[in-house]
Amino acid sequence: MPHEAEQRQRGRRHRAAAQVVVGETWSLLWDSNGNVQDIQDGGTAYAVNAGGLITGERSDIVGRASVWRDTAFQSELPYPDGVTGVFELFVVGNDDSLFSHAYSHGPLRWTCA
Structure with missing residues (x-):
């Protein structure tokens, strides 16, 4: 029987970016052992680096x-003045540089940091 997160992901459009799978309503992280975890507080993930x-x-x-x-929310990013x-x-x-x-x-x- 598929893992609950896999069942929820079926039938939804998604794209893979390294270990992150992006759904229309939530994103999931696969760890190196094949365990699936929801990203804390939902959201849409786009990329992941080797450090998680x-x-x-x-x-x-x-x-x-x-x-x-990993899956723990860290922060919303600050924008420069005038950027909305x-x-x-x-x-x-x-x-850990973001672009x-x-x-x-x-x-x-x-x-x-």
């Missing part, structure tokens, strides 16, 4: 850019 830092939005559809470590939103956080480096693009500002970079 996950980037995404803290909402089902459109939300504030955010980060999780960013495109999806597509890149997370293994040095995105603001609508009217251009490229953005954050570094997580």
Whole structure:
């Protein structure tokens, strides 16, 4: 019998990004042992690095850019003055650098400590 999270994921559009599977209403993380965990507080994940830092939005559809470590929510990201939103956080480096693009500002970079 499939794991409960696998049953919920069936029939929904999703895309894989390393160990993260993105659904329309929630994201899941597969660990190295094959265990499936929900991302804390839901949201939409876009990328994960080797250290387990996950980037995404803290909402089902459109939300504030955010980060999780493994599945634990860490923070919503601060925006520079004048920036009201960013495109999806597509890149997370293994040095915990995050990259995105603001609508009217251009490229953005954050570094997580």
